[in-house]
Amino acid sequence: MRSIGMPLRKLDRGEGAYVWDDEGTEYLDFLAGIAVNSLGHAHPVFVEAVSRQAATLAHVSNYFTTEPALELAERIVRLAGAGENGRAWFGNSGAEANEAAFKLARLNNSGEARTRVLALVDAFHGRTMGSLALTGKPHMREAFEPLAGGVEHIPATIEALEASIDDAVAALILEPIQGEAGVVELPAGYLEAARDLTRRHGALLIVDEIQTGAGRTGEWFGFQHAGITPDAITVAKGIGGGIPIGGLVTFGAASDLYSKGQHGSTFGGNPLATAVANAVLGEIERADLVGNAARRGPQVRERIEAIGSPLVAGTRGRGLLIGVALTEPVAGKIVDAALARGLIVNAANDVTIRLAPPLIIGDAEIDAFTDRFAAALADVAHAAS
CATH class of the missing domain: 3.40.640.10 (Type I PLP-dependent aspartate aminotransferase-like (Major domain))
Structure with a gap:
């Protein structure tokens, strides 16, 4: 059963925090199988x-x-x-x-x-x-x-x-x-x-x-x-x-x-x-990934809030379980726009985006997330204007 706003994609393979569909399109996975893939995809261990x-x-x-x-x-x-x-x-x-x-x-x-x-x-x-x-x-x-x-x-x-x-x-x-x-x-x-x-x-x-x-x-x-x-x-x-x-x-x-x-x-x-x-x-x-979650969570939340989107009311959560509170009931549209930008996130409900990335994420993944999420927010905000 798919969550709100989650279009069906046939995924083919993954590595680290990224997955690829059967057409070769790359996605940054900031859902991790709904908080499952702690080490990301195809981790050697x-x-x-x-x-x-x-x-x-x-x-x-x-x-x-x-x-x-x-x-x-x-x-x-x-x-x-x-x-x-x-x-x-x-x-x-x-x-x-x-x-x-x-x-x-x-x-x-x-x-x-x-x-x-x-x-x-x-x-x-x-x-x-x-x-x-x-x-x-x-x-x-x-x-x-x-x-x-x-x-x-x-x-x-x-x-x-x-x-x-x-x-x-x-x-x-x-x-x-x-x-x-x-x-x-x-x-x-x-x-x-x-x-x-x-x-x-x-x-x-x-x-x-x-x-x-x-x-x-x-x-x-x-x-x-x-x-x-x-x-x-x-x-x-x-x-x-x-x-x-x-x-x-x-x-x-x-x-x-x-x-x-x-x-x-x-x-x-x-x-x-x-x-x-x-x-x-x-x-x-x-690898002290518990500590990484404690450090990276606030970093991700700061990046989201720094985007300055009128659609974002704030963030909540702990570590790498993050909720993005929205000012409008457009979570499904943001999920779709993010996917089109190569980013997997989840709509917990109409007014909340849920993030649960792999615990292995670092600066490079957070940079990529920020760019793609900002673009998705802008897409939805532009379509509504």
């Missing part, structure tokens, strides 16, 4: 990891474990700061990760009547039936209702959370930045308040890091900007750098909620996917 693991063992089912799976579990628990009792489970996508998180919430009952799960208005957690129940976008949900019960969507304010949470809440699930809503950050102090309130009422705090994880925001995970410790996080997208993988990481007592056989996946955590994820995360760590 990614290619070598796929080739090496495919030549030995690609899949064994969940009746066995393998060294890549164990290594990835240890690595992601360490990067998340989950501690000695941290645990990791791997599936194949972000939606599957959030399904696992939803089931984890159901297990947090301790014999009590914890029937409520809180999620946020405008949240996006996936398109499967369980993850869709958590998604706070009525236009996505209505065609498939009734969905799993017990989920309540509340505004992303501390006041709404204080008014909603009680001892009947099993979990609060949230994104630290709502990417599909237009790269919207939570209010200042929200994560700290959420951690305090959920702990006080015995509810789990589950942070959806599918779009914000793997260094994209300038920390390994978005929750780390707030200095809190959640009970669980969900991961996918950027941790695999282009190979399908998702996962649930649990912290502390939440690691004891699942018992053997309560959840699983035939393909989840197979040696091919986990070997590649290890290589991707290892390269992000080795």
Whole structure:
């Protein structure tokens, strides 16, 4: 399914931050497969990891474990700061990760009547039936209702959370930045308040890091900007750098909620996917691409604002997850104009352009982006005049 304003192109190959279509036209990719291609396209580390693991063992089912799976579990628990009792489970996508998180919430009952799960208005957690129940976008949900019960969507304010949470809440699930809503950050102090309130009422705090994880925001995970410790996080997208993988990481007592056989996946955590994820995360760590995201994000935002387009109201986001707020509902037209100028960006909605470039970008890519994005903005502004 294509996003708003995204014309269909048949892409043929990629290298670094660039892709080419089947007619040989070059595009600068500032979407990275929707925050997936952390290392860009055809990165040597990614290619070598796929080739090496495919030549030995690609899949064994969940009746066995393998060294890549164990290594990835240890690595992601360490990067998340989950501690000695941290645990990791791997599936194949972000939606599957959030399904696992939803089931984890159901297990947090301790014999009590914890029937409520809180999620946020405008949240996006996936398109499967369980993850869709958590998604706070009525236009996505209505065609498939009734969905799993017990989920309540509340505004992303501390006041709404204080008014909603009680001892009947099993979990609060949230994104630290709502990417599909237009790269919207939570209010200042929200994560700290959420951690305090959920702990006080015995509810789990589950942070959806599918779009914000793997260094994209300038920390390994978005929750780390707030200095809190959640009970669980969900991961996918950027941790695999282009190979399908998702996962649930649990912290502390939440690691004891699942018992053997309560959840699983035939393909989840197979040696091919986990070997590649290890290589991707290892390269992000080795090359300090988390730091690069922290440095390059403000640089990109400064360039956008310096363009001085009447269509740009401002920018928001963290690191290399950036929302460009527009003064007019022309995001789809800007996406089309950018593509015509050889630039791939995304319309999160009618009034927001979303940018999520590969974490490898440097000065040359930012220069090229600035030129092409400025030209696209000018094209749309001229057409409207």
